[in-house]
Amino acid sequence: MLRVNAFSLSSNDKTLIQNLSFSIADGHVLSIMGPSGIGKSSLLNFLSGTLSPSLTVSGEAFLNDIALHTQPTETRKVGLLQQMPLLFPHMSIIENLLFALPDKTRKPDRLPLAHDALKRLGMTDKANALPKDLSGGQQARVALLRTLLSQPDYLLLDEPFSKLDPALRRDVRAFVLAEIRQANIPALLVTHDSDDAKAMEGECLELSIVKF
Amino acid sequence: MPLKHIKWITGFITALLILPIAIGLVGTLLPAFHYFPPLGEYGFSVSPWINVFSQGEFYAGLKLTLITGIGAPILALWLALSLLAWGYQRPFFKKIEALLSPILAIPHAAIAIGLLFLLSPSGWLVRLFSPWLTGFERPPNWITVQDPYGASLIFALIIKEMPYLLFVMLAAMKSIQARESIHACQALGYSRFTLWRKVLIPQLYPIIRLPIFIVVAFSLTVVDLALVIGPNTPSTLAVTLFRWFNDPDLTMRYTASAGAIALMITIAMVLGGWELAHRAFSAATRCERSNGKRRGASDTLLGAGVIIGLITLVSAFTALILLPFWSLAKRWRFPDTLPSQWTWVNIERAAPLLMELSANTLIIALFATVIACGISLLMLETKRHQQKSSTNHEQQHAFDWLIYVPILLPQIGFLFGLHVLLIYLNLNGDLCAIIALHLMYVLPYVYLTLKGPYLAYNEDYLLQANRLNHRPWRHYISVKLAMLKPALFTAFAMGFSVSIAQYLPTLIAGEGRYSTLTTEAVAQAASGDRKQVGSMAMLQALFPVMVFWLAQIIPSRWTTWRLATKKRIIKAFTKKDKTCSA
Numbered sequence: 001m002l003r004v005n006a007f008s009l010s011s012n013d014k015t016l017i018q019n020l021s022f023s024i025a026d027g028h029v030l031s032i033m034g035p036s037g038i039g040k041s042s043l044l045n046f047l048s049g050t051l052s053p054s055l056t057v058s059g060e061a062f063l064n065d066i067a068l069h070t071q072p073t074e075t076r077k078v079g080l081l082q083q084m085p086l087l088f089p090h091m092s093i094i095e096n097l098l099f100a101l102p103d104k105t106r107k108p109d110r111l112p113l114a115h116d117a118l119k120r121l122g123m124t125d126k127a128n129a130l131p132k133d134l135s136g137g138q139q140a141r142v143a144l145l146r147t148l149l150s151q152p153d154y155l156l157l158d159e160p161f162s163k164l165d166p167a168l169r170r171d172v173r174a175f176v177l178a179e180i181r182q183a184n185i186p187a188l189l190v191t192h193d194s195d196d197a198k199a200m201e202g203e204c205l206e207l208s209i210v211k212f
Numbered sequence: 213m214p215l216k217h218i219k220w221i222t223g224f225i226t227a228l229l230i231l232p233i234a235i236g237l238v239g240t241l242l243p244a245f246h247y248f249p250p251l252g253e254y255g256f257s258v259s260p261w262i263n264v265f266s267q268g269e270f271y272a273g274l275k276l277t278l279i280t281g282i283g284a285p286i287l288a289l290w291l292a293l294s295l296l297a298w299g300y301q302r303p304f305f306k307k308i309e310a311l312l313s314p315i316l317a318i319p320h321a322a323i324a325i326g327l328l329f330l331l332s333p334s335g336w337l338v339r340l341f342s343p344w345l346t347g348f349e350r351p352p353n354w355i356t357v358q359d360p361y362g363a364s365l366i367f368a369l370i371i372k373e374m375p376y377l378l379f380v381m382l383a384a385m386k387s388i389q390a391r392e393s394i395h396a397c398q399a400l401g402y403s404r405f406t407l408w409r410k411v412l413i414p415q416l417y418p419i420i421r422l423p424i425f426i427v428v429a430f431s432l433t434v435v436d437l438a439l440v441i442g443p444n445t446p447s448t449l450a451v452t453l454f455r456w457f458n459d460p461d462l463t464m465r466y467t468a469s470a471g472a473i474a475l476m477i478t479i480a481m482v483l484g485g486w487e488l489a490h491r492a493f494s495a496a497t498r499c500e501r502s503n504g505k506r507r508g509a510s511d512t513l514l515g516a517g518v519i520i521g522l523i524t525l526v527s528a529f530t531a532l533i534l535l536p537f538w539s540l541a542k543r544w545r546f547p548d549t550l551p552s553q554w555t556w557v558n559i560e561r562a563a564p565l566l567m568e569l570s571a572n573t574l575i576i577a578l579f580a581t582v583i584a585c586g587i588s589l590l591m592l593e594t595k596r597h598q599q600k601s602s603t604n605h606e607q608q609h610a611f612d613w614l615i616y617v618p619i620l621l622p623q624i625g626f627l628f629g630l631h632v633l634l635i636y637l638n639l640n641g642d643l644c645a646i647i648a649l650h651l652m653y654v655l656p657y658v659y660l661t662l663k664g665p666y667l668a669y670n671e672d673y674l675l676q677a678n679r680l681n682h683r684p685w686r687h688y689i690s691v692k693l694a695m696l697k698p699a700l701f702t703a704f705a706m707g708f709s710v711s712i713a714q715y716l717p718t719l720i721a722g723e724g725r726y727s728t729l730t731t732e733a734v735a736q737a738a739s740g741d742r743k744q745v746g747s748m749a750m751l752q753a754l755f756p757v758m759v760f761w762l763a764q765i766i767p768s769r770w771t772t773w774r775l776a777t778k779k780r781i782i783k784a785f786t787k788k789d790k791t792c793s794a
Contacts, residue, residue: 050675053601074682086676090694090771100680128775150680 001025002154002186007046007059009039017043020059022205024186029157029177031189031197034207040190044156047188048080049073063153063186079152079185081160085143087131093142094118094127100150117145137168144176148183155180155187161196173199213593214684222594222610225587229614232630232652233621239629240476243469250632251462260466270471272446273453274478280362280448281432282482284369289424291370291524292377294517297408301391308525309382315375315528317705317756319713321734324368324440325749326531328737329538331364332357334546336534342547350546357441365442369434371528373427374521377420384419388412405511410501414494421487426619428486429479433622436715436730440737449475453624454716465628472625479622532753538746558743565732570751573712573728576643577755580650581707584658585700587651589693591659592666599667615656623716631720641723649717658707665699697767705763709756729755 003023009016016039024030032040045051047061050073061068068076087096097114105113118124121141131139140160147155160176161169177200180187189200197204215221242248246257264270299305315323330336334351342348357364390412397407438448446452453475456468538544539558541551559566595609627649631640639645669692677687693700718731727735733748 048679074678078679080676080679082672082676084670084672086673088673088677088691088695090697092775099677102681128779130771130775146680 001064002047002188003062003065004047005060005062007043007057007061009042009046009055009057011039011042011055017207020205020207022203024154024188024202026186027181027184029180029187029189029200029202031191031200031202031204032207033191033194033197033204035209036192038207038209040207041158044080044158044188044190047154047156048078049076077151077153079147079150079155080158081144081147081155082158083160083163085131085136085139087134087139087143087146089131092128092130093123093134096131096142097146097149100146102151113149117149121145135168136164137172140164140168140172141175144179148179152185154185155183157187157189157191159191159196160189162192169195170199177201213589213688215590215593215597218594218597221590222598225591225594226610226614228587229611229617233617235633236621236626236629239632240469240472240625241629243466243629244473245470246466248466250635251465253466260470263467264470264474267467269446269452270449270474273449273451274474276362276443276446277432277449277475277478278482280365280369280438280442281428282486283362284366284373284431285424285428287366288370288373288377288427290513291517291521292374292381293408293413294514295374295378295521296381296385297405297412297514298518300385301394311525311529312375312379313760314757315371315525316379317709317760318532318753319709319730319756320368320372320434321436321440321713321715321730321737322535322749322753323371323528323531324437325733325737325745326535326753327364327368327371327441327527328357329534329742329746330527330531331367336530336549339547339549348547358443360443360446362443362448365438365448367524367527368437368441369431371524371531372437373431374524375528377423377427380420380423381416384416387419388415401506403507403511405514406505406507409508409510409514414501417490417494422616425483425486426616428483429620429622432479432482433475433624435624436734439734449478450622450624457624457628468628469625472622472628475622475625479620535746535750535753538742539744539750541743559747562744562747566729566747566751569727569729569732569748570755572726573730573752574755576646576650576718576726576728577708577711579647580654580711581658581704583647583651584654584707585662585704587655588659588662588703589666592663596667611659615659618652619656627716627720634721640721641725642721643726645721646718646726649721650711650714653714653717654707654711657710658703661703661706662699665696669696697770701763701767705756705760708759712752712756 001023005021007020008018016037020043022030032043034040042051042055042057046057046059047068049068049071051057059069063076087093088099091099094111094114097117098110101110101113115124115127118127121138123138123142126134126138131142134142140163144160157176161172164172173196189196191197194204244260246253246255246260295308299308328335332351333354333356335356338346338348338351346352393411393415394407397411398404402410433450434448435450435454438451439454442448442451444451447455449471453468453471456464456471459465459468537551540554540556542553542555542557544551591611595611598609630649634640634642634645639648673695674687674692677691678684681687712728713730714728715730715734718726718728722731729748729752733745733752736745736748739745
């Protein structure tokens, strides 16, 4: 369970978000919508621990009642998926997946685990392909599985579908939701598209400009 | 790079950049006023200056320096602009663009030696037209190279500088939306050359101002090129100073130091004058630009520039092609266009010497360039951190101008000042000292080549890598640097070719104990042993071209090769397993 308490964000004395609180149960996706520039991405940066120092924030975040906001990024075990799939172009697909497996995974288990992930994608023939040989939809799916293989404790999705064409979007959305349910971790989705929010079958928060 | 203490690192590198410059300057300035502790001189006096100004050679040298040092950049700029205006975005011009980087990579001494073979009275050009056209049965009694007016030196400088300027201009074209301007002006009925002169060149010039200054400073101070193909007695000021510094009479050093300071002041004044002239010229032509005339006399000027520019490029290539001819010739009598007998003997005989020279050259270049790449990465990482934390992205970093100082200062004088430091440190004649001096000239080029791609790198890849698996140092290398391979390889090739071309740094730091292909080729250029000099110049040209070529092909194929090798290894292992179990 991911819980955010009284989150406020301001930039250059301009309040963007005030007193936002929510909680997300394991295996569920909370969607956040709102106009651009409202601070959606900053909320994700707050949760992942990469907030730019020029912004002022207050508020708390807890994962299973353990404080997150006091930890540095590297100990938070956060998974983040962005618009760009960010697959490493100089590594094959299987290498990209192996890259994400935690150190503690035993050596003989590593390759089978990565191959299992490929099988779930239905792309076993692409193990030695390079990211540039994959379609946009395939790249998005590999990127999600790569993130999940790193066994994050919670997942942040920053408009991960916006670069896909509409026909693909539906498939990828369903795939993402199914995988999140299987991994049984809380996920937060930031999007412009209300269809994204609907497809995630969870709560949806609309952020609007703070008025005084 | 997960760096800590950014401020300390920045300060340290800044000190590292400033220190040699400061010492070199002080080491030139003090002897210029007769203060030189190594020779037991502790009193200040202006006698070196009186000496300099009483030498006729100084004035003659200064005159030649000004003619060649101002003439060559102006002509090179004219030709480069003409070629660019003529060919920009035309399909065939891509081929010329592809030829630029080999010319850029080749050390200027090699090109000068090639020109010597081409243009001298017994050179290939005269041979080509003899005796059927000229009637010469023996080389004419002309002075074609090393002419007293410096014309051949200017030509050699243009061959080196025009491709460089063209290269810089092509890179700068991206930032001025040239294509749109060209279309708009053509739609208004402007001729190609006029629209370039009125619209594009005024936009282009401010961006390439600094590279032009580098070219001017280089032309005013070049020593090796002038030794090979420039006038002698009197020679250019830089060469005269070089002779004075090497004079067995050590007191000539004071005069030489004063002369070196005079040369620095000359550079500053020429650059100042250049800038003033540019401002005056653009102010004077401002009204004329909007007078609505669609074509003008400048079209002819740029058109002529195209023809001369092409001739220059062709001579550069012919000069380079001639280098191996000489090293493979057994018998090549005067009016013969080609050697009548060929042989490997020249190269075989010179092999031990060539091997030693190549080994020295490559070791120095390798170390200097690898260190330069490391320092450049460190500098760019601190710059990136600073850019990230400050809101003003255009803020100039100290590195950005400091890095140019060693290229703009005249090597002559400055390096002799540093030599005194090397003697104090007991490093004179040491290989480390040569590498350190090379580093000073390699670093700026490596840094500048790497800067654009490094700062444009999408940091999200690295952030994502560390989110997946937190190992900052390892991922810096295996993700960020691995993705920047093309830029890193190009920067390496650039640094490598700069190092191979160095003449004075090798000579001064090495005190003649370490010879490289460049120092030996320049020293023997005048010897007349064309076969040996040809071999040296050929190797000198070959190494940078090869490194540039490798830098082009390796990064794009690396991943494919790596995966193929991995596959083969895995296959071999599984086969072994199968045979074991069977």
